[in-house]
Amino acid sequence: MxxxxxxxxxxxxxxxxxxxxxxxxxxxxxxxxxxxxxxxxxxxxxxxxxxxxxxxxxxxxxxxxxVVEMDFLMRKSDRLAQYAQPHLERFAADYPCAALLVRWYGRKQLVVASECMTPGHENEYPRGRPLPIARGATSRAIMAHMTRRRLQAHIEANIEELAGAGLGDTVEEVMGELRRVRRRGYAYSHGDVTRDMTGIASPIFDGGTSPVATFCVTMYTERTTPELIERIGRRICDISAELSAKMAENRLAAGA
Structure with a gap:
């Protein structure tokens, strides 16, 4: 090195x-x-x-x-967070949940925006708090769209944690599970990050082939059903597609 x-x-x-x-x-x-x-x-x-x-x-x-000054400037300049904010607010109003926008950079996932309007629902991941890189719905949604080479290295470096989360005991088993996530369009997990909480997430792109963020919803597992998870998952997919299209437009406009 x-x-x-x-x-x-x-x-x-x-x-x-x-x-x-x-x-x-x-x-x-x-x-x-x-x-x-x-x-x-x-x-x-x-x-x-x-x-x-x-x-x-x-x-x-x-x-x-x-650091606080730079956070203020980032809030004013982060177009993805600005585009996502109305969706976060609507989701938090429509469901007993916390709605999160999670950025992926380097080897970290970071919450950059969050909304929670449900009394008694504690949002444990406000803006600025990192999420685990190998556990939870946000991680699965990102990994499902990595290149094979990058994904294999990521799995090998975190195989014990991924196995503990039920994704598989070998690289190929984990890849197989992530292919199913990719076909579905969204990922979900139960209790991977926070006990008794379910996360549902879909990736966001900016015109490239790798995700830059995820739109995620967390709610108490006891309040979920398979039908509700699918309904929320489909809605999250639609939101992520809309945000991805806006980010791609920005990228094209910047290059014009």
Whole structure:
């Protein structure tokens, strides 16, 4: 593996912050990342001055206000989220569910928009919270449309988790299940991500051959029936097709 350049090292520093680890001291960062003290402090100074990090009275660092500013700008510029918002609101009004727009990037799935209007229905995945990459309906909807080469590598890297989710014990078994998902047009799963919850998801494209996001609905499993899952699945497929067409139009217009 080639040595990381300075930009990659800065990005790796930001990447250590997670929901279960919100604050890091310089000593902890040096141990985690292997950076020398002068290098680490240079990066910390630059990121703090730019607002990406904030120092705490404890001596540690957390993410800074610049991240909030960039989130504000993303909300105003993310056309997919803007197109999806009315559909999310209607779904949340029509069904006892949480409706989510989930972006796929790199090796992560991230909720970028969500709506829930049902009293007593806790939405555990608000904007900004990542989802597992090998479990749940969103993951299945994405994997079902990967190229074979990329899919095989993804399955091999996550075979234990995929087997635990009931997708199969071998690469070919998982691929067979995902082919059925692709033919159906949507994926569903029960309790893969959150206990007692069912997820239903369909992929969204932007004119390319690989999905960039999914439209997903989650609801308590006890409130579902096979007929309801199919009805919601078909409606989600229609919404995803509409959003995909709009994104493809944007892509063509940008290239004109």
């Amino acid at each position: 080639s040595e990381m350049n300075s930009l990659e090292r800065v990005l790796a520093l930001l990447d250590v912050f997670a929901e279960d680890r919100l604050e890091w001291t310089p000593e902890e960062l040096m141990a985690e990342l292997g950076y020398s003290r002068p290098t680490l402090y240079r990066y910390l100074k630059t990121l703090k001055e730019a607002g990406f990090l904030a120092s705490m009275p404890t001596g540690g660092f957390t993410l800074g206000p610049r």
